Amino acid sequence: MTDLLIVAGAGAHGDPWHVLDDTAAALAEVLRPLGEVRVVSTGELAGLPASPAPDLVVCDISGPPEGTGGGDPVLERLLAWHAGGAPVLAVHSAVLAFRDDDRWFALLGARWREGVSGHPPLGPADVRSTGDSAAGIRLAGFRTIDERYSDLELADADGDRVVLAEHVEQGRQHPLIWWRAAGGAPVAVSLLGHDARAYASADYADALRRLAAGLLRG
Template identity: 45%
Template sequence: MRAVILSGAGRTADPWHPYPETSAALADIVRAAGFEPEIADGPLEGLADLAGGAHLIVVNAGDPDGPMPEGADAPPPSPELEDRAADALDAALERGVGVLAVHSAASTLRELPAFGAALGARWIDGRSWHPPIGEARVRIVGDHEIADGLADFTVFDERYSGMPLSGVIEPIAEHVEDGIRHPLIWARELAPSRLVYSALGHDARAYESDEYRELLGRALAWLAEVPAATFF
C-alpha cells in the first residue's frame, strides 16, 4: 500500500516545526503499519505530482500564509499548481483514500477548501492556541474502535486548543486545560474515504511515546480499511 507524506517545505515550512524530522518519524510509523511511504516536499506539490495513486495521504505541513524560516523565500503557488492539487485531492476523496493529518496540518492547504471541510476543524489565528510545550496528559475518550482498550498516557508535546469544529467528529482523545476539555484526536467517515486528525506532533519527541505510536498504528490500520481499494 502506497503512502505519500506531504511534508512542510517552502511556504508551508515555518520557524517552529522541524518537518524533515517529524516526517521521517511518521514514515517509520507508516512503514511499520504496512505502507510504503514516500515523502513529498510541499503539500500542494505532493498532491499535484501524485501519479499512480495512493492508499494513504499523510499531511504534516504548516500555514502557507505564516512566516517562513529565517532567510527562506518561496514564490506563491501558481494557479495551475493549485488546480492540479485540488483535482487530485477531490479525486482521492471521491474514490476512497485514507488521510492522516497531524498537528499543524490544521493550518495548511488553505488554498484547498475541500481539505478544510474534510478535516472538520481549522487553526484560526487569534482564536486557536496551545499551552507551552511540555509533558501533556492525553485522555482517551469515546467508543471508536481506534480507542478501544487504550489507556490515558503522557507525551511531550504541544496541545492545540480552541479550534472550532466545522463538522461531526468521532472523538478518540482529548486534553484538559484550565478545566476545559479540548478535542485532541478524532476520526471522520467521508464515504468512501476516512480521515484521522491528531493535534499532536510538534517535533520528534512526540513520536518517542510508545503509547502514541500504538494509537497511530491503530489509526493507520483503520485508515487502511477504506472501502475503495482502487487508486485515484
C-alpha cells in the same frame, strides 16, 4: 505492498515553527510496519502521477498565517485523491494548512483561527481517552511531550466526528484525536506531533499505527 504516502510541507506549505522534514521522517518510521512508506515534499507532489492514488495519504503539512490563496495545486491533488477513495491521516499542523479554503476545513472538521486558537507551552501532555470508538478503534490515555492545540474552529454541525482522545486546558475539554467518515473515504486527525520527540512516545506511535490501520481497512 500497501502504499503509504507521507506528504511533508515545504515552502508555502510549511511555517516557521515546525521542522516538517524531521517529523515526516519520524512518522515514516512509526508507520513502516504497515507497508511501504514514501515521503515526498509538497514541492515534489506535482511530479507524482495522479493515479493510482496511494492506499493512505498522510499529511504532515502546515501553512503561513496569511494563508496560501485559492487554487493551490497541492490542495487540489490531496482532495482529488480523497474523493477517489484514498483515506487521509492528518497530523498536528495540518490544521494550519489551507486555512482560507473551506474544502480543507470540511475535510478535517477543524482549522486554526489566528488570534483565537493556541496552545500551552510545549511540555508534558496528558492525553485522555474519551472511551468512544470508531472503526473498531478505542484509544487508551497516555502521557507524552508535545503541544496541545486548543480553541480550534470546529465544524459544529459535523455529526461524523468521533473524538477518540482529548486534553483539558483551562478547565475545558479540547479534542486531540478524532475520526471522520468524510464521504469518499475516512479521515483521521491527530493534533499531536510537534516535533520528533512526539513520535518517540511508544503510546503515541501505537495510537497512530492503530489509526492508520483502521483507515486502510476503510
